[in-house]
Amino acid sequence: MSAPLGFVDVLLATLRDVLPIAGILFGFQFFVLRRKVPHLRQVLLGFVYVLLGLALFLEGLEQALFPLGRLMAEQLTNPAFIFDGDLQRLLSISWQDYLWVYIFAAAIGFATTIAEPSLIVVAIKAQEVSAGAISVWGLRIAVAIGVAVGIALGAFRIITGTPLHYYIITGYVIVIIQTAYAPRMIVPLAYDSGGVTTSTVTVPLVAALGLGLASTVPGRSPMLDGFGLIAFASLFPIMSVMGYAQLSEWRTRRARATATTPVQKTPSQGD
Amino acid sequence: MIKQLWAFWRTLRDSLRDLAPIFIVIGFFQLVVLQQPIPNLGQILVGSVYVVLGLTLFIRGLELGLFPIGESMAYAFARKGSVAWLLLFAFALGFGTTVAEPALIAVANEAAQVAAEGGMIQSDNAAQADYAFGLRLTVAISVGFAIVIGVLRILKGWPLHYLIMGGYLGIVIMTAFAPESIIGIAYDSGGVTTSTITVPLVTALGVGLAMSIKGRNPMIDGFGLIALASLTPMIFVMGYGMLLA
Numbered sequence: 001m002s003a004p005l006g007f008v009d010v011l012l013a014t015l016r017d018v019l020p021i022a023g024i025l026f027g028f029q030f031f032v033l034r035r036k037v038p039h040l041r042q043v044l045l046g047f048v049y050v051l052l053g054l055a056l057f058l059e060g061l062e063q064a065l066f067p068l069g070r071l072m073a074e075q076l077t078n079p080a081f082i083f084d085g086d087l088q089r090l091l092s093i094s095w096q097d098y099l100w101v102y103i104f105a106a107a108i109g110f111a112t113t114i115a116e117p118s119l120i121v122v123a124i125k126a127q128e129v130s131a132g133a134i135s136v137w138g139l140r141i142a143v144a145i146g147v148a149v150g151i152a153l154g155a156f157r158i159i160t161g162t163p164l165h166y167y168i169i170t171g172y173v174i175v176i177i178q179t180a181y182a183p184r185m186i187v188p189l190a191y192d193s194g195g196v197t198t199s200t201v202t203v204p205l206v207a208a209l210g211l212g213l214a215s216t217v218p219g220r221s222p223m224l225d226g227f228g229l230i231a232f233a234s235l236f237p238i239m240s241v242m243g244y245a246q247l248s249e250w251r252t253r254r255a256r257a258t259a260t261t262p263v264q265k266t267p268s269q270g271d
Numbered sequence: 272m273i274k275q276l277w278a279f280w281r282t283l284r285d286s287l288r289d290l291a292p293i294f295i296v297i298g299f300f301q302l303v304v305l306q307q308p309i310p311n312l313g314q315i316l317v318g319s320v321y322v323v324l325g326l327t328l329f330i331r332g333l334e335l336g337l338f339p340i341g342e343s344m345a346y347a348f349a350r351k352g353s354v355a356w357l358l359l360f361a362f363a364l365g366f367g368t369t370v371a372e373p374a375l376i377a378v379a380n381e382a383a384q385v386a387a388e389g390g391m392i393q394s395d396n397a398a399q400a401d402y403a404f405g406l407r408l409t410v411a412i413s414v415g416f417a418i419v420i421g422v423l424r425i426l427k428g429w430p431l432h433y434l435i436m437g438g439y440l441g442i443v444i445m446t447a448f449a450p451e452s453i454i455g456i457a458y459d460s461g462g463v464t465t466s467t468i469t470v471p472l473v474t475a476l477g478v479g480l481a482m483s484i485k486g487r488n489p490m491i492d493g494f495g496l497i498a499l500a501s502l503t504p505m506i507f508v509m510g511y512g513m514l515l516a
Binding site for chain 2: 023024025028032043044047048055056061062064071072076082089110112114126160165168169172176187194196197200214230231
């Protein structure tokens with residue numbers, strides 16, 4: 001067990017990530033803006049928290065979740081599990097054999113998205129800016145559902161071996177159509193949520209799933225077919241967030257319609 | 272002090288709730304579906320405590336440090352009124368946060384292997400390292416470019432969806448001409464560029480700018496920088512692949 005040493009390594013790596021950013025921020029602050037940082041002590045404390053927190057988070061993931069997640073992705077895609085050891089059936093596989101893989105893909109996509117720090121951050125900002133019209137949990141669940149569907153479909157694509165760009169281009173067409181009908185306020189946030197879903201927690205687990213599938217499904221090459229799951233995970237949340245906004249707009253409109261109709265009808269019936 | 276501790280405790284409780292689904296999913300599949308024992312239970316428990324504490328500290332740190340400084344800089348730039356410096360800052364932020372991104376380094380190295388196997392480049396180490404470094408620079412420049420375009424958009428009030436649709440169209444057209452082995456990598460590179468530290472900063476910058484410029488709505492104009500930053504790498508990486516082929 002070299003846990004403390006591992007943590008120091010991760011801390012140094014995180015420091016290397018944060019330093020250029022801190023350099024850019026403070027460089028521009030002092031040399032271009034030439035202003036003092038308001039609440040400098042609090043800001044510096046915040047940087048220390050971010051640094052320590054990110055390092056702890058990454059080290060913990062590496063120790064607890066990633067090994068287990070990778071192991072499970074391997075086991076679930078292992079032909080011995082899928083065909084109960086009946087390897088004869090490998091010759092005639094069909095996509096229905098991988099039911100547990102789709103369920104795992106969707107569940108792990110949903111769960112990792114709920115835990116994704118970047119998404120939490122954007123959701124907090126969105127609630128603040130929209131004065132509560134968009135709730136932190138509403139947004140996060142909408143995005144998580146999008147990622148779940150996206151990754152399950154991505155697993156289906158690897159198993160069937162259909163070309164990636166058909167799916168992506170169809171997805172783009174749907175996004176463009178939805179953009180025309182969705183409430184204007186949600187569109188930029190929806191596009192943004194496509195990019196924030198895929199970071200620290202989701203990418204390593206999803207990449208392991210893709211690689212496991214591509215190397216065990218007969219006829220797939222891990223190099224060519226293993227990629228692409230992340231692209232699915234960033235496309236589908238755009239649709240689900242716009243869908244969420246459309247749904248809540250439609251429900252408010254209907255609620256308003258049913259609330260006003262009886263009032264208008266009563267006098268005419270009385271006549 | 273007590274207020275601080277109370278806020279910390281609330282964040283800690285939130286983190287526990289945020290991480291519960293992962294533990295449930297992994298536990299369920301391991302114990303019920305695969306019917307295997309959980310290996311190294313002690314190490315996993317320690318790691319889980321790290322994850323929960325780490326997420327708590329990270330979120331507190333963002334609220335104390337990264338959000339306020341991002342927003343106060345956006346205000347200061349808006350008041351200074353120098354577009355050139357603001358755009359330079361935008362480019363530096365995009366380029367600087369991406370070029371050293373660990374996820375990008377990993378993807379670039381993998382991509383170099385794919386390219387070597389596909390015979391696009393020589394398969395010796397030097398050629399692969401060259402290719403991977405070129406790919407990293409390409410993606411970092413594309414993200415810097417995206418933040419510059421995004422900031423210009425906020426200043427001018429251009430609607431985001433025209434930019435995004437134009438970008439999509441570009442991707443669709445380039446997919447038809449780019450070498451097949453680069454397409455998957457190009458699509459994925461859009462997702463890996465937006466790291467956990469970049470997202471809060473860029474979001475704070477966008478929302479702060481939109482709030483400090485008259486006539487801009489923070490909801491409509493403030494968001495969208497991340498979307499652009501995940502779009503341009505796809506175009507630039509496919510371009511890189513076409514250039515080398």
